[in-house]
Amino acid sequence: MLKKADIGVGLYLLAAVVFFIVPIPSVLLDVMLAFNISIALIIVFNVLFVREVLDMSFFPTLLLFTTIFRISLNVSSTRLILLTGDPGNVVKTFGSFVGGGNMVVGSIVFIVLVLIQFIVINKGSERVSEVTARFTLDAMPGKQMAIDADLNTGAITDAEAKERREKIQRESSFFGAMDGATKYVKGDATAGLVITFINLIGGTIMGVMNQGLGFADAIQQYGLLTIGDGLVSQIPSLLISLATGILVTKGSNEADFSGILVKQLFGIPRVLYIVGSVLVFLGIFTPLNPVLFIALGLVFIIAGKNISKNIGEENIEEEVQQAETEAEEIRKPENVVSLLQVDPIELEFGYGIIPLADVNQGGDLLDRVVMIRRQIALELGTVVPIIRLRDNIQLNPNQYIIKIKGVQVTEGEILFDHYMAMNPGYVEEEITGIPTFEPSFHLPAIWITEAQRERAESLGYTVVDAPSIIATHLTEVIRSHIAELLTRQDVQNLVNNLKESNPVLVDELTPKLLGLGEIQKVLQNLLREGISIRDLLSIFESLADHAQTSRDTDVLTEYVRQSLKRAISSKYFPSNETTSVITLDPKVEQEIMSSVKQTEQGAYLTMDPEKTKAIMDSVRTETEKLESLGKNPIIITSPIVRMYFKKLTEDYFKDLIVVSYNEVESDVELQSVGMVTA
Template sequence: MVSKFNLKNKNYSDVIVSFVVVAVIGLIIIPLPSSFLDFLIIVNITVGINILLITLFTKSVLEFTTFPTLLLITTMFRLGLNIASTRLVLTKGNAGHVIDAFANVVAGNNYIVGAVIFVIITIVQIVVVTNGAGRVSEVSARFTLDAMPGKQMAIDADLNSGLINEDEAKKRRADLQREASFYGAMDGASKFVKGDAIAGIIITLINLLGGILIFSMGQGMDVSEALGKFGKLSIGDGLVSQIPSLLISISSGIIVTRSNNNNTFGAAISKDFFPNPLIAGIVSFVLIIIAMVPGFPKIPFFIMSAVFGFIAFKKYKNEDLAEQKLAEQKQEMLLMQKEQELEEDDTVSSFQVEPISVEIGYTLIPMTDDSLDNSLMRQIVNIRKQCAHELGVLLTPIRIRDNLQLGPNDYCIKIKGNEVARGVIYPNKLMVINPENEQLNLEGIDAKEPAFGLDALWIEEKDRDIADIHGATIVEPVTVIATHLKEVIYSNTAELLGRQEVKHLLEGIKDKYNVVIDELIPDIMRLGEVQKVLQNLLKEQIPINDLVTILETLADFGMVTKDVEILTEHVRQSLKRTIAKQYLGSDNVLRVLTIHPELEDMISKNTQKTTSGSIPVLKPEVITQIFDSINKVHQQFTAENIQHVILASPTTRLTLKKLISYNFPGLAVLSLNEVPNEIEIVTLGMISLD
C-alpha cells in the first residue's frame, strides 16, 4: 500500500533521502574500497560548497528551514567517511588518492606543518564559528519566542483593519512558528558541528598512533618511517574531513546571522559596505598617503587605491542618475496631480467604464506620440472615420492608457471595462505575414497575426528588403494593433451602439429628415426599440448608414407589429441592395448554398418564440447533421476562395442564422426577399440531412 502510494505520487525524493540516510549508517560498518571512498569524499566537499552558496543566496531563514536536519545528516556522513578512512589507514596504510593529495598539497614534506594547519582550522571552527553560530541561534530563538505574542497581535490588527485577508494572516502566523522552530533547531544543531570537530581530532590521533603501532610492531616498519607516513595520512584525512565541516559551520553562521531584508547576502553587502561614495573616496586617498611612506610596498597600495577610487566614481555617478530619476518622477507626479485636479469630476460619469479602450505596456508608449506620422493615435482616428463611413456608426473617442500590470510589449483591448482581445507587439521589429515561404530564410520571433490568426514572424528592420523582394506582406507594429482594434470594433459594433449613440445619429440627420423622425419617435416606436433594430443589423455586419430607409421602414411597419425581429427582417428587405452587394463576386454573381425543402420545413416547424427572440428547437443529432452538411461544402468553397452565402426562405432565415452563428460566424444567411431581381444567383450546393 505504501509503495503504491509513493509510486502514484512520484515521491521519489523521499525514497532517495531515506536510502542516503541508511547508507550513511552503512559507511560505519561496511569496508569501502579506496576508489569509492575518493568519490564519497568529493561528494562531501561538493555538498559543503553547495550548502555554503545556498546560504549566501537566501533572502530569509524561512527559505532554508531544512538546514538543521541537513546539518545532522552531513555530520553523520563526515563521521562515516572518517571511520571508513581510518579502517583503510590502519589496515592497508593507504586511504585513497584524495586524502593523499590533501596531505601532499597542504603538508608537503613536513607533516608537522600540516598538523599545525589542521589544529588551527579545528580551533577556528570550534571556538570562533561554531560557538558564535550557536550563541546567535540561542539568542535569536529566545527573542523570536518573546516577540511572538506581539507579532501575533500585529497580524490580528492588520486582519481586523482589512489590510490583509485571512489567508495572508494564516501564512504570517505559520512563518512566525517556522522561524522560531528554525532558530531553536539551529541552537541544538550547532552542537553536532562542535562534536564533529572534536571527533575529527580524536580520529586523527587514533590514525596517527594506531598506524605507527600497527605498522612498526606488526609490519616491521621503522618508527620514524611509520611516523612520516602516517603523520601525512592522518593530517590528510583530518583536513579532508574538517574542510567540508568548516564550510558547513560557516554556512550555519551566515544563515543565523542573516536579517530578513529581502536581499541576498551579495546584494546586501554591496549596499551596506559602500553606503556613501565619500567614504570610498577617503579610503582611496588614505591608501595613496600610506603608499608614499618610505619602506611600504607601493604597487599593492596603489592598486587598492585605484579600486576604491573607481568605486567612489561609480557611486557618485549612480547617485546623480538616481537623483535625476527621482526628480523626474516627482515632476511626473506633480503633472499627474495637476491633470487629476483639472479632470476631477464628482459626477457619476467620472467613474463609469468607457465603451472601448486600449491598454498598452510601457515599451509601447512611444507609439502613441501624436507628432509621429504613423502614430497609434492617428490610426485610431482613421479607424473611427472608417467605421463611420462603412458601418454608419459614430464611435465615442477611444481611450489609450498605459498599464504596468501588462507585459512591456503587451496590449489589450477592452469593451466596457472587460478584456476582449490581447496581443504582443515588438516596436522595433516588423511583422511578416505567412513567413512559410521557402525562399524567405529569415530569423525572427514566431507569432500569430492577432486580428486573423495567421502565421507570422517578427523580423528586424534590416531584413525588410529581403522580405520585400520575396513578396512577403510586411506590417508595421502600429498597423498590427490598429488592424486588431478594427476587427474587434467591427465584431462588437452592436454592443457599442447604445441609446446615446443612436440619439446622436438621429440628431445628425434631423435637420434634413425631421419628418420621418418626428413620425416614428415616440408615437410609433421608442428610442430603445429603434436601437434594438439597429443592433440586430450590426450583428450581421449590415451597415446602418442608410438611416432614412431604415427609419421609413420602421414607420411603415411599426404600426403593424412591435416585434423587433420581424421589424429587423422588414428593414433587411428594404436594404437588400446594400446587403447583397457585400457578397457579390467579382463578376457580380451571388453564389449561394440552398436548403433542402424538408430541412427548411423542419426548421420552420420547430422554431420557438421566447422573450429573447426566435430559437430553433431541434434534436442534437439533427443539429449535428446540419453542421456536418454545412461544414462539408463551406470548407470546400472557402479553400477555393469562393465567396458564398446561404439562401433561405424569409420564414427560416433568422432561425437558421441563430443556429449556425456560433459554429459559422462568418457565413451569412440571406433570404430570397433580400436579393434584388437583377442579381444573378448561382447555386453551389445544398444543405440537407443526408
Template sequence: MNSLRLPAWINGVNSKALAAPILIVMMLGMMILPLPAFALDILFSFNIALSVIVLLTSLYTVKPLDFMVFPTVLLVSTMLRLSLNVASTRVVLTEGHTGPDAAGKVIEAFGHFLIGGNYTVGIVVFIILTIINFTVVTKGAGRIAEVGARFALDAMPGKQMAIDADLNAGLIGEQDARRRRTEVAQEAEFYGAMDGASKYVRGDAVAGIMVTVINIVGGLIVGMIQHDLDFGGALKNYTLLAIGDGLVAQIPSLIISIAAGVVVSRVASEQDIGGQLINQLLAKPQVLSITAGIIGGMGIIPGMPHIAFVLLAGALGGSAYLLAKRQKQQQAAPAKEPAAAVAAPEVEEATWQDVLPVDTLGLEVGYRLIPLVDKSQDGELLRRIKGIRKKFAQEVGFLSPAVHIRDNLELRPAAYRIILKGVEVGSGEAMPGHFLAINPGVVNGQLPGVPTTDPAFGLPAVWIDAAMRDQAQAMGYTVVDAGTVIATHLNHLITSNAADLLGRQEVQQLLDHLGKEAPKLVEDLVPKLLPLSSLQKVLQNLLSEGVHIRDMRTIIECLSEYAPHQQDPNELTALVRVALGRAIVQQIFPGTNELSVMTLDRNLERILMQAMNASGPDGAGIEPGLADTIVMRAEQAVRQQEQMGLTPVLLVPAPLRALLSRFLRRSLPQLKVLSHAELPDSKTIKVTSLVGGQA
C-alpha cells in the first residue's frame, strides 16, 4: 500500500514559518465568519495565555534586544483582541436575548464572577482598568520608547566610531566588530519600532471603550425592538455581556501594556527584572529596619488594623536581621581564612596562543602623537600611510605589508619608532602643532626654535611655531608638518628596506597577479625551472640595489631563458639586470640621453680583476690596504659628483659590478654601480670622475 505523502513544497516549508500566516488568516476569519460560543471561549483563553507569556518573557529578558520581536507581538496581539471584539459583538447582538451565557462561558464568568452580576459595578471597574491602561501604563511606556529611540539614534554614530577605534587598535577582530555594528543598528531599529508600536496599545484602549458602548447601545436596540424585551431586561442582559466582553479584552491588553513598559524602561544589565528587584530593592538591611519601624508605629495607632501592620512589620524586621547577619558572615569569611585570601591565582598553562606573530612592519608612537593616527580624530597620518603604500606598489612593483600602528607609553610623548620584523630600524620625534624647517643647504638666515635633524635624511633642521611657516619658506627652508615628517621617514625606510619586505607570500602574490594575464609564462618557470625561493632571492637582490621590479614580465622571461642552464641566484640576478638595463638607466637618469658617470682607473681595474680571479666572486682576497684606498677614493669621487649636482654612478666591467656594489654599499649607499652590459646603445656616456688607487 502506498503511503500518503505531502506535496514537496509543503515538506520544504519550515513549520515555524507557517505560524504567522496561520495567525493572520485566523484573525481575518474571526472578523468575517460567525463563531460559536465554544470557539470564542477557546480564543479568549488563548488571548489571556498569550498576554501572560509575553509579560513573563519581558520579565526574564536581560536586554531589550533579547526580545526583538516585541513590537511585532504588540501589533499581532492588538489585532487579535480587536478581532475577538468583532466576533464577540456579532454573537452578543444576535444571541444576547437568550441569556448571559450567549457569548460563551468566559464572557459569562467575567460578567458574574468578577463583578458579581452587577452591571453598574462592571461599568465602573471597566472604566478604571481602561484609565489605568490608557493614561498611566501606555502613556508612560510610549514616552520612554520615544526618548529611547531618540537617544539610540543620537548615540549611533559615536558607538560606530568606538567600534572602529577598537578595531584599528587591534582590541577586537573583524567578526566582533561586525557583530557589534549589527547590535547597534538593531538597538536603534528596536527603539524606533517600539516608539510606533506603543501607539497600537493606546488605540486598542480607545477602541475597547468604543466597542463596549456600541455593544450596550446596540444591544438595547436589538433586544427591545427585535426581541420584544423590556428596557430593564435588555439593559441587564446586554450590559453584562458587553462589560464581560470588554473585561475579557481589557485585562490582556493591560498585561501587554505592562510588558511593553517593562521592556522599554529597564536598564541594560546582566540580570533579569526579578534579580534586579531582589538584589537592589531588598539588599540593604538598614532600609528594611527603618521601614519595619514605620509600619509597626502605624500599626499601634488606635483605629488602625493592628494585626496586618504588626505582621508586616515583623516580617520586614526579621528579613532585615537575617540579611544583616548574612552580610556579617560574608565579611568575616576572608578573615578566618587568610591563607586562601592571599593565595596566588593559579597560572594557566602556556599554549601556542601565547606565541604572538611578529609584525612585518610597525609604527609605535608616544601619547602626544596619538591624534595623528586616531581614526576617530581624523588622523592625517593614516591617510598618508595609505598613500605611501599605494605609491610604493605603483613604483617598486609589489604591495608592502600593512603598517600596524600602536601607542607605546614607554616612548617619550612626542617620539616614534619604526619596527621591521620586531627590530627598530628608525626613530625620531615629531612635535604636533609645529613645523619642521629643513635646511637644504641654501638658506639665508637662522630661525628661532628647537634645533634637530631631519630623521629621514639627516639634514639640519629646526622645529618652529606655525606662525613662522611663511617666513621660513621665504628664507629657503623646506617646511613640513609633524605628520609629513613621520610619513617621509617611514617612506624612506620602506623603500630602503624593500628587499626585507619581500617575503615568500608577496612573491607568490606577484606570480598570482601576473598569472591572471600570462598564466603560461608563470607555469613554465615556477616550479618547473626555478623554485620559488630562488625567484625570491633574485628579486631581493634587485631590490637591495634599488632596482624596481614592476616589469615582472621581463624578469620572468629572462629567468625562463637562463634557468635551464643556471640556478645560482646571483648569476641570474646579473642576467636579469642586463635585461632590465633600459629601465635601470631610466630610473637613475630620467629624461636624458647623456649619462654622467664615474669609472675606475685602468690600473685599479686590472688589479681588481686579478684579485677576483684569485679569490672568487666574493672578493675575499682583496688586501685591506687596497680596500681602504678604494673606499677613500670612491668617497672623494662621490662628493665631487654631488657638488656638480650629478647622481653618483660608477660604471665598471660586468665581472666587477656585483663585487664593487656589495663592497661599497655599506659606506656609500647613495652610489649606484652599473656594468657596461646594462647600458642601452642609445645612451651617450660622459666620464666626469675617475676612481684611482695604488697597488
C-alpha cells in the first residue's frame, strides 16, 4: 500500500519530467518557483541544525531530486519567456526588484552571484567532499579493529558491535556518495548559466522579429526577464550548494551546531574586550564614524562582561551539581555487583604494618611485590596476577594474611622495628630474643632488636628484616598456588605471544589438536611440580608431536617433561656432583601399574589402603635419611609409573620430588641411597 510520502516524492519527480515536455501557465510556474525556494530553505536549515550527519543520509539523493526539478522549472520559464514574454510574477519581480529595473545592475548582481557559487561554494564543497570521502574510507579498517577489540574485551555487546559496524558502513557510503553528488550542484550551476545566455539571445531575437521591438527595447525587456529567471534558479541552487558545504564541513558527527559555533566564537571574554577596545580606538582616533564604531565597541565590551559573569555562574553551578552528584552516589544503594569481583591474590595486614607499605614513610613492600612478580615470571615462565595490598583493621596490628581467590590460605605475624634471626645449625653462640617461627618454612627463629643485629650476624645467624619476611612468605605461597592461578586467558596470552614468532606451530596445535583448556591443564601440571613453562616452544612442539596419539593431559604432561629433561636435570641435579636419590622397587612399580584403572575421565589408582600405607611408610623412612643429610628428597622411577606414584604420594609428602629416568640427562651422576618397598 502506497504511503502519502511515497505519493508526494513520486509526484515531485513526475512533475519535473512533465515540465520538460508540457508547457505550463505562468501562474502555475509562480507556484512551483515559490515551492522550489521553500524546499531550498528547508534543506539549508535542516542541515544547519541536524545533530548527526547521518540524519541526512539521503542528502546525495535529495541533491539529485532538487537539481532535476530546478532545471525543469528553468526549461519551463525559458519556454514562456521565448513564446509569450510573460514568465509570471516571480520571474518579473526578481528581474526588476533585484536589479532595480536596470539591466546593467541586474547583470552585475547576477554575475557576482554566479561567481560566488562557482569559485567559492561549489569548488570548496567539492574539495571537502573528496577529502572527507578519502579519509573516511582510509579510516574504516582502524575503526573495524577498534570495534573488534572492544567486543573481545567485553566493553560492548554483539548488538552494539553490529550497530557500530553498520554505522561505519553508512558513513563510508554517505561520504562516498557526497563526493559524487557535489558534481550535480556544479553541473546545475553551469546549466543555469548556459540557459541564461540562451534566454538573453533567444528573447532578444524573438522581440525584434515577432513583436517588432527595437534592439534596445528588446534587449532591455528580455534582459530583465532573463536576469529574473537566472536569479530565481540560481538562488535556490546557491542555497543547496551552501547546505552541501555545511554538511560536509561539520567538525563533529553529533553536535549542536549553532550552539557550539556561537560558543566557540563568543565564548572567551578577553577576545571580546580586545575587539571592543580596538573598535573604540578606531572610532576616536581615526576619521571613521565615531558613533558607529564606539557604540559597537561598547556592545562587545558589555557582552564580554556578561559572558564572564555567566561563566562564573556556570562554574558555581557545575561545582554544586558535582557535589549533589557525589552526595547522590553516597545516598544510592550500594552497587553490590562490584563486590562479586574476587582478587586472585590479596595481602591484608594490620595497621602496625602500614608503614612497610607506605612509600611516604619509607616502606618498600610495594617494590618488593613488583620484584616478586618479575622473579616468578623469570623462574616459572608465567605472569603472576596483580597482587592486591590492603589494610584490615580487624587484624592484629602486626598480623598479615594471604588470600588466594578470596580465601585465606596462610597468615603470619611480625614485630615492627625488629629482625628475625634464624640458626642455620652452626652458630658459635646463641643470643637471646623473642622465640617465634619463620612463617614460610615454619623454622624456629627469634626476634632481635636493631642493636643485636650485627652481633647475631657475626655469630652466624641468618638475619632478615620484616619486609623480607613478608615478601618471602608471599613468594612461597604464590609458588605453591601458581598452577590454579593460571587461567585460560593467561594461556591465551602465552599462545598469542608464541604465535608472533612461531605461527605455524601454534596453528598446527590449537585448536586442531588440543583446545585451550587442555593446554591449560598440561601447563598447570608442570607448574604444580615447579617445572618452568618459560620454554613454551619446546612444550608446544612436544604437544604437537604426541597429541595425535593421546589427548590425556596427564600422559601429555609426561611427554612434555621428557622434552624438558635438560631443564629438569639442571634444576634438581647439580653438574660435577653426585646426587643422592631414592629408587622404587620394581615390585612396587608393578603393583602400582596393576592398580591403574582407565576411564573416559582419565586414569586413577585402586590400590589397597594397607598396601598404600606400607609404601608411604617406606617413603617416609627413606626420605628422612636424605633430609637428615640436608639433601632434597628425590625419588627416581620408571617413566610409565612416575605420574601415578606422584599422585599417590602428593597428599602425604607435599614437597617430594619424583623424577623418571627419561627426565635425567645422560651425564648426570646419581647414587641410590635407599629403595621404596612395600
